[in-house]
Amino acid sequence: MLKKDLIKLSMLHLLTVNDRYGYEVLSVLHRIFTDTQESAIYALxxxxxxxxxxxxxxxxxxxxPARKYYRITESGREKYNQLAEQWRMIKKFLDELGI
Known part of the structure; x- marks a missing residue:
C-alpha cells in the first residue's frame, strides 16, 4: 500500500465518523502526512x-462563506473496508518481519 492509498484510507476513515469540510480534512491529514502538499490532499x-x-x-x-462538505457513500464504505484490509495484511507481514 502506497502513501496515496494510506491517505485515501485516512480520508475515508474520517468520513465514516462524520461529514467534514475540505479544510478540516486537510488539517487532520497534514499533521500526519507533513511532507504532503495541500494541493495533493485536495486532489485526492x-x-x-x-x-x-x-x-x-x-x-x-x-x-x-459556504463550505463544501464531503460525506462517504456506500461504495466509499466498501472501498474503505478494502483499503483497511490491505493495510491490516501489510501490517501483519511487517510485524512478522519484525519491522
Missing amino acids: LRELCRDKYTESYMGETSGG
Whole structure:
C-alpha cells in the first residue's frame, strides 16, 4: 500500500465518523502526512468524489462563506473496508518481519 492509498484510507476513515469540510480534512491529514502538499490532499478529495466514494455538498453558512462538505457513500464504505484490509495484511507481514 502506497502513501496515496494510506491517505485515501485516512480520508475515508474520517468520513465514516462524520461529514467534514475540505479544510478540516486537510488539517487532520497534514499533521500526519507533513511532507504532503495541500494541493495533493485536495486532489485526492476530488478523486474520491469523481470515483463516487464520496459526495460533496454545500453546507449552511454561519456568517462566512459556504463550505463544501464531503460525506462517504456506500461504495466509499466498501472501498474503505478494502483499503483497511490491505493495510491490516501489510501490517501483519511487517510485524512478522519484525519491522
